[in-house]
Structure formats: structure tokens, C-alpha cells
Amino acid sequence: MSFTEVRVLRLAVVTGLALALAVGAASAQEAPFPGDLLKNAAVKAALDGAKASETQTIADQIRFCEIPAPPFKEEVRGRELQRVFEQLGLQNVRVDKVGNVLGDYAGAAQRPRVVIAAHLDTVFPEGTDVKVKREGSVLHGPGIGDDCRGLAVLVAIVREMKKAKVQMPGTVTFVANVGEEGLGDLRGVKELFGATLKDQIDRFVSIDGTGVHVTNVAVGSHRYRVAFKGPGGHSFGAFGLANPIGAMGRAIAKIEEMQVPKSPKTTFNVGRIGGGTSVNSIPFDGWMEVDMRSSDPASLAAVDANFQKAVDAAVAEENQRWAKPGMITVVKELVGDRPAGSTPENSPIVRAGISAATALGFSANLGEGSTDSNIPMSMKIPAITIGGGGRGREAHALSESFDTTDSWMGTQHALLLTVALAQK
Ligand SMILES: [Zn+2]
Numbered sequence: 296m297s298f299t300e301v302r303v304l305r306l307a308v309v310t311g312l313a314l315a316l317a318v319g320a321a322s323a324q325e326a327p328f329p330g331d332l333l334k335n336a337a338v339k340a341a342l343d344g345a346k347a348s349e350t351q352t353i354a355d356q357i358r359f360c361e362i363p364a365p366p367f368k369e370e371v372r373g374r375e376l377q378r379v380f381e382q383l384g385l386q387n388v389r390v391d392k393v394g395n396v397l398g399d400y401a402g403a404a405q406r407p408r409v410v411i412a413a414h415l416d417t418v419f420p421e422g423t424d425v426k427v428k429r430e431g432s433v434l435h436g437p438g439i440g441d442d443c444r445g446l447a448v449l450v451a452i453v454r455e456m457k458k459a460k461v462q463m464p465g466t467v468t469f470v471a472n473v474g475e476e477g478l479g480d481l482r483g484v485k486e487l488f489g490a491t492l493k494d495q496i497d498r499f500v501s502i503d504g505t506g507v508h509v510t511n512v513a514v515g516s517h518r519y520r521v522a523f524k525g526p527g528g529h530s531f532g533a534f535g536l537a538n539p540i541g542a543m544g545r546a547i548a549k550i551e552e553m554q555v556p557k558s559p560k561t562t563f564n565v566g567r568i569g570g571g572t573s574v575n576s577i578p579f580d581g582w583m584e585v586d587m588r589s590s591d592p593a594s595l596a597a598v599d600a601n602f603q604k605a606v607d608a609a610v611a612e613e614n615q616r617w618a619k620p621g622m623i624t625v626v627k628e629l630v631g632d633r634p635a636g637s638t639p640e641n642s643p644i645v646r647a648g649i650s651a652a653t654a655l656g657f658s659a660n661l662g663e664g665s666t667d668s669n670i671p672m673s674m675k676i677p678a679i680t681i682g683g684g685g686r687g688r689e690a691h692a693l694s695e696s697f698d699t700t701d702s703w704m705g706t707q708h709a710l711l712l713t714v715a716l717a718q719k
Contacts, residue, residue, distance in 0.1 A: 329647055329715040330654035338714055341459035342655075345451055345710050349703040353434075355379075356447035356697075357427045360439050365423070369394055369415040369473045376415065376446065376471040383453045385469060391491040395483050396471040400456065400463075402717055407465040407497035409716045411452065411709070412667060413445030413683075414475035414483065414503065418691045432699050440687030440697040444705070445502035446471060448683040452710045463717035468492065475503070475667050478518075480631050484667040488674060498644055498716045499678040500709075501667040505687030505697060507708050509648035510680035512663035513672040514560075515595045515635025516588040521546070521606060523570070525623045527579030537613050537622040540570055540581035546609035547583065553601050559591035561598050584630070590663055592635045603627065633665055636672030644677040644716065651712040657704055681709060 332338045345352075364372040376396045380388045385398030396415075417438035419425070427436035436443075449469055472483030488496065523539035523546075547565050555561040563585065570581030587602060589595040610625050638645055640661065652659035664680060671678035684705015686698040 328654075329651040329711050332711065332714055333654060337459045337461045338711070341455040341461050341710055341714075342707050344455040344458055345706040346703040348451065348455065349699075349706060351454075352447045352451040352706055353699055353702070355450050356439065356443045357434065357436070359446045360427050360436050360443035361425050363419075363421065363423065363425050364415050364417050364438070365419060365421045366416055366477055366479050367474075368421065372415050373471060373473070376450075379450055380453070380469065383450070384457055385453060391486060393482055393486040394473040395487055395491060397491070398453075398469050400453065400467040400469065402463040402466045404464060405466050407717065407719070408492070408495055409465060409467045409498045409500070409713065410470055410487070410492065410496050411449060411467060411713050412470040412472050412484070412487075412499070412501045413449045414442045414501070414667060415446070415471050415473055416476050416479055417441070418476045419693070423693070434697045434699065435694070437693050437695050439695055440505045440683075440685070441690040441695070442475070442503050444505055444683035444685060444687070444697060444702075448502050448706050448709050451706045452713050455710060456714070461714060463714060464719045465497075465717040467713055467717050472667065478630055481633055481667060481670055484670045488670050488676070496671070496676060499668060499671045499676060500644075500648075500712060500716065501678075501680040502683050502709055503666050503680050504682050504690060505685045505705070506682035507652055507657060507659045507684060507705055508662050508682045509645060509652075509659050510662045510664045510666060510668065511638045511640060511642075511645045511648075512590050513634070513636040513669035514588050514590045514663055514665045515592060515669065515673075516586060516631060516633045516665055517595060517599050517629065518587075518631030519585045519602070520628045520630045521583050521585060522626045522628070523581040523610070523623055524625070525577070525579055527572075528577045530575045530577055533577055535617060536577050537617040537619040538577055539623055540578050541616075542610045542613035542623045542625070543568065543570070543581040543583055545612050546606045549605035549609055550585065550602060553598065553605065555598055556594055559589055559594050561587075561589035561591070561594040563587045563598055563602065586631070588665070590635050590637065595635055633669045634673035636669060636675075638668075638672055638678055642677060644679055647715045648679050648681060648712055651715055652708050655704070655707050655711060657708070659708070681705075681712065683709065
């Protein structure tokens with residue numbers, strides 16, 4: 296995931312009565328005020344269990360983290376989640392075409408169907424040392440927060456709801472999904488919403504990363520791999536050929552000059568480059584990877600259009616410089632396409648996310664990010680991403696860490712929200 300807390304929700308500091316009224320009004324149609332659920336003995340028992348068994352949740356988090364799950368190679372970790380889902384008694388445990396692991400917690404009816412998901416994959420390549428090291432309350436390990444925390448909380452919800460025999464009107468499908476990170480390009484949730492559970496998901500929550508927060512704005516992104524090609528030749532003998540890396544340099548210079556709005560925040564980055572074979576050869580290729588982001592679909596489309604223009608103009612200039620029309624060619628391959636979107640602040644699912652926290656005595660901030668919820672948000676299906684509690688640091692770095700202090704708050708928050716969303 297990538298996540299930024301951008302706003303402290305005013306609602307969270309409004310008086311309790313006003314909050315209850317505001318949420319109560321919306322809940323009549325869609326989701327109840329999670330605070331009311333605290334009166335339910337089974338729910339209360341599950342919440343107490345979630346706190347009491349946090350040691351187990353942390354042990355799961357470490358175990359999942361020590362099973363490598365590089366991009367496109369989530370299978371082994373997926374099998375462990377499948378085993379746990381079966382052991383805990385979820386129904387219809389299955390693995391779909393792309394490797395998502397699903398299991399149902401059946402309610403009185405099939406609908407509403409709530410999906411609670413956490414992603415299996417990490418950004419770390421094969422061969423990364425994934426052994427978790429403990430230092431007091433802090434766990435060190437690549438992927439320990441993002442998203443082994445989410446997976447462990449997912450399992451804790453199932454475990455404690457089963458133990459307390461929580462009954463719900465609707466059905467919850469728990470999903471350990473593939474392909475959230477990087478070039479995985481949300482392929483797990485794309486499959487989930489496009490095929491596996493097409494038209495069957497009423498509410499979606501992704502537990503991704505750490506802290507207690509509610510992400511309701513999906514930052515969209517376009518990512519390209521841009522390949523410049525030319526004939527190449529000897530640096531001295533063939534001097535005068537147009538140069539693919541020359542064209543790429545011109546393109547990068549133009550991209551760096553692009554103007555983007557501050558609000559909605561819109562960004563661009565040339566993140567990787569490569570090409571060529573030796574210092575004394577005119578290269579036959581050059582390539583770069585470019586990432587552009589915005590929470591606003593129109594701004595994302597605009598920065599993308601400017602990027603396309605910059606690359607095309609750069610190629611034309613390089614060919615013109617050497618009077619070699621058509622010598623350098625370029626292919627811009629879209630390797631990442633995460634749609635932008637949002638779930639309104641006053642929607643029942645966002646209110647439920649916030650009030651589940653306040654009902655438990657803590658608070659959750661609203662934020663924006665690029666997560667699995669981008670897909671349902673872009674489809675206007677109610678969706679949020681929440682944190683799994685604790686405090687994460689340096690996600691996506693080998694030095695990633697997770698502070699377990701009071702991490703049970705995230706487990707309780709996710710559990711109460713799950714039950715609240717499975718109401719009529
Ligand atoms: Zn993540």
C-alpha cells in the first residue's frame with residue numbers, strides 16, 4: 296500500500312450525541328451504528344477475545360511474514376492462509392484463478408456480502424531474508440507491517456468471531472488476495488470484482504498496513520515502461536546515428552518541466568532507466584519507467600497526455616538533430632493502471648469505519664492512498680481501507696518494522712467494523 300493521512304476527520308471530535316445522530320440517520324438504510332453492537336454479548340466476547348489473544352495475532356503475523364511472497368509468487372503464503380481458513384472453520388474455502396484465497400463466514404443470508412481482504416504479496420524479490428527479529432515491542436522484517444499485519448488481523452477476526460459464535464444477517468467473505476503491490480497492479484482485486492465474485496460484493500474493506508485509519512480516497516496511477524529503439528553502432532565509426540538514450544534524455548528533460556496541480560495533488564516520477572551495451576557503442580535501446588498519480592481522474596488523464604506529448608516530441612527532436620527521420624522509435628507500454636476514485640466522507644461505510652473506532656474509545660483519521668480499494672471505489676462500490684493497528688515504519692524497505700504496542704486496537708477496530716458491515 297501507500298497511504299497518507301491527510302485530514303483529521305472533524306466528526307471524530309464532534310460531541311458523542313451529534314455523532315450518534317449523524318451516523319444513526321445513515322444507518323437506518325445501510326449500516327448500524329457500531330456502538331449498538333457492543334450490547335451484543337457475542338460481539339462483546341469476540342472483541343474481548345481479540346484483545347486477549349493479541350499475542351496469537353502477533354505470532355501469526357511473524358509466521359506469515361517468514362514465508363516469502365515476492366510479486367507474482369504468493370502461492371506458498373497463500374497455501375498457509377488456505378490451511379488456516381480451513382482450520383478455523385470458514386466455509387467454501389477456495390483459491391481462484393489468479394491465486395486469491397477465499398473463505399466464507401456464512402450469515403443468515405447471502406446478502407449483504409461483505410469482503411474483508413488483506414494482501415499476500417510483498418514488494419521484496421525472491422531471496423530476500425524474511426526472518427523476523429524482535430527488539431522489545433518492535434518487530435523487524437520486510438513485509439511485517441505491509442501486509443502481514445493485515446493478514447494476521449484478518450485471521451484474528453475469523454478466529455474470535457468463530458470462538459464467540461457471532462451471528463450476522465449478512466455473509467462475510469474473507470480474502471487473502473494476490474497482486475496489490477507494484478507491477479502486481481491490483482490483479483487480485485481486479486479478478487475478484489471482475490470474475491470471482493462479480494456483482495456479489497456489497498461492501499469491501501481492505502486491511503492494509505498499520506495504525507488505525509480509514510482510507511476513503513483512492514489515488515490513481517498510470518505507470519509506463521517506455522522503450523526507445525534505434526539501429527545502434529560504433530561510437531566513433533557510426534557517429535551521426537540518432538541515439539535512443541539521447542531521445543530518452545530529451546524526454547526526461549521535458550517530463551521534469553511538466554506542470555501539475557497542487558490540488559488535487561498530481562505527481563510524476565521517472566523512477567528507473569536503463570539501456571545501452573557499452574561506453575563505446577551508440578546504444579540500440581534505452582528504457583525508462585514512469586509513474587504518474589492523482590486522486591482525480593481528470594488530472595491523471597491530463598498529466599498522462601502531457602507525458603505522451605513529451606516523449607513523442609523528444610523522439611522527433613532526436614531524429615531531427617541528426618537528420619534521421621524515423622530512426623528512433625518508441626513504445627510506451629502501460630504496465631500499471633490503478634483507477635482513481637473515492638468513497639464519500641458521509642457514506643455509511645466511511646461513517647461505520649470512523650464510528651467503530653470511536654465506539655471502542657479511540658479515533659481514526661481519514662486518509663488517501665493507493666490500495667486494493669481503488670478498484671471498488673472506481674466502480675462506486677462502497678469501499679475503504681483500514682490499518683491493522685500498531686505502528687509501522689519504513690514499509691517497502693528492508694528495514695521495515697512494526698511496533699506492537701497496543702496493536703490490539705487495530706484488531707478490535709477491524710472486527711467491530713466487519714460485524715457492523717454485515718448487518719442489513
Ligand atoms: Zn500493502
